[in-house]
Each structure stands twice: as structure tokens, then as C-alpha cells.
Amino acid sequence: MSKQIEIQMGALAPSITQQLADQGVDIAPSRSEAWDNQAGAITRLMFADILTPSQVEKARQRLMKHIGEMLQ
Numbered sequence: 001m002s003k004q005i006e007i008q009m010g011a012l013a014p015s016i017t018q019q020l021a022d023q024g025v026d027i028a029p030s031r032s033e034a035w036d037n038q039a040g041a042i043t044r045l046m047f048a049d050i051l052t053p054s055q056v057e058k059a060r061q062r063l064m065k066h067i068g069e070m071l072q
Helices: 016-022 029-047 053-071
Strands: none
């Protein structure tokens, strides 16, 4: 049985590292910090009007899929 993890993304969301730690997920800091950087990059590109809202949603879904695969 796998544990369900909830991760929020966005400018006001806590870091992925913090969210995983709060949910008791033990992951290498270098891995979770890379995810933090990637999520932040998506947000910055959105605020710079480089990504459209639909592109942001797609990028976040891809990042979430990647995180899910790595946590299995």
C-alpha cells in the first residue's frame, strides 16, 4: 500500500522540500531542492509572461508526475 502525498505549487506555496518533510517523506535534500528550483522556475516564467496559464499547468503536471515516479 502506497502513501498518498499532497504537494502544492505556486508563489505562495511552501517549498516542496518542506511539504515532503511535513508529510514524513524521507528524500535526499539534493533531490527535493532540485524540485524546488524547478517549481520556482515554472512560477518565475509564468510571472514573466513567458508561459501561458495552460503551459504552466502542463509543466506543473509533468513535474508532479516526475516527483511521483521518484517517490515510488
